[in-house]
Amino acid sequence: MSQMVEPKPKFQENNYIFHYRRITQEGDWEQIHSHQGIEFLYVHEGNGHLIFDQKLHSVSAGTLLMCQPYQLHKFKMNISRESPYIRTVFVFDPFLFERYAAAFPALHAFFHKIWKARLDQQVFQLNPEDQMLLSQLLQDFHKSLNSCPGLQQTEEVVLFLFTLLREFRKLAEAGQKHASDGSLRTNSRHVEQMMAWIEEHFQEEFSLDRLAESLHLSPYYASHLFSKETGCTLSQYVLAHRLRESRLLLSTTDLTIAQVGQQTGFNSSAYFVKSFKSKMGMTPHTYRKQVNKSFED
Template identity: 40%
Template sequence: MSYVRNIGLNENPLYFAYQRETIGSEQFQGTFHAHQGIEILIVHKGHGTLIVDQKSYEVTSGMLCVFQPYQLHHIQVDPETPFTRTVIQYEPSVYESYFAHWPRLLAFFKHIHTSTLHAPCLYGLNEVDQFHSLFQSLETKQPSINKNDELEEYSLFLIAFFRSFMPLWEQHDGQIRSGPTRKTHQAERILSWLEEHYTEPLRLEQMSAELHLSPYHLSHLFTECTGTSISDYVTARRLQQAVKLLMSTDQTVARIGEAIGVTNCSYFCKMFKSHIGITPHQYRKQIQKQYEATLA
């Protein structure tokens, strides 16, 4: 399981994949994961379930989803139908200054990555009128963009995208508080319980007793609904919290390990490196360098 999917936002200021299509479960294995920057997902075709912040949402064509930095999420799609989507991923701090001339647009740009959103999804988009030509233009232009011109080209793309995105978000903001009739996902009760207990030793017997499900049914139900085991989810949730603490506090690595329920510092460092790719100390140094580079 890869918790943080590294798409190289330090080297490449924007990741863009237009109308990427997969069919079958082997081609798209969804797991609980997060990204370093903002991810915007537009679904053109496909059906399934999205889980983010312990809530589930229907995946359907004509939807747009926003995943904030290091926000744990999971998509499970119907393997029998094509899943076609466009993905935009970027590091917000790289582009914020480019929005400075448009205060209202800047405020919206910052809102998307810093505010608590009422819901991550918009539904019923008419992509032909809204984003299609913009995406096609970048798709055509991208292979020939000179390395020295990337920031300029990508900033112009994001400004144009957010200019179209902002009125849609404002129009739907009242509606998405409730959203379309949301199907209650069977895993939500389990996720809510785990949210309260993920820093504690995982005891399946205690969990099954409190949720009134047998241990076997509990594990089977969670895996069936999410494609991920309970232990893998707990690991991902602990790492998500560890990343937040490494970024926002000066607590020692050992103390952060204890805060997420891993009292053995060596094991915490090994677990972190296994999933993130570097040690907690190296990760903190990397974040500090990025912050200093942004200020510069």
């Protein structure tokens, strides 16, 4: 089984990442991550579930996920050679599109909404017609990138973004018409309540007893249920949430490393640095330098 907390991806010079029809064919696949940019992930094939915005969603062919910067999300996919997980991932620096969108007021306003506002819906299950449209759009973009010189790729990315955002706006405005109706119901209420409790208390020392008591569950049952439904332990989820919050503070504030660790629930600066480096592959100081450099560029 593959499980990871993925570090911030390194944008290319033109500030985007595009992985077309990436295939995983063996083993159960789990990943907890967040990105510095805005992410669109489309599932071509595969089955599993997604933890996103403190809710559980079923995932299948035609699922589209849109994530704002630093939104933590976790996929758990059931994979075999007969049932591979095939997805396309597009992540882009929102400042890339910001430069070009001002001439289109309506689209510009929608872009700012999905970038910074609280959204009612970010997981969609597309109907067959929309699946065909998006699949063709992604395929055309993939061909364009492979056939054009490097200096023209930024232009291709921006044109693709205009089309993608127009189509995504239609989905968002349709609301529940295309909403994912695959939220997992069995035991999901307790799991979502646990996630909400962690969101409220992650800055404090984690206590399984306190969490379980707040939900009127036994500690053993709460721990077992969370692991069974999500594929990760409560401790792993708390750590992933703290790391997500710490990356946000490192990127957007001038707090010291020690202050960031303290405000995100780590009981010592040394433990914060050790945990961050173990999961992210770099120290908090190095991460902050890389983020600052990307904004300067």
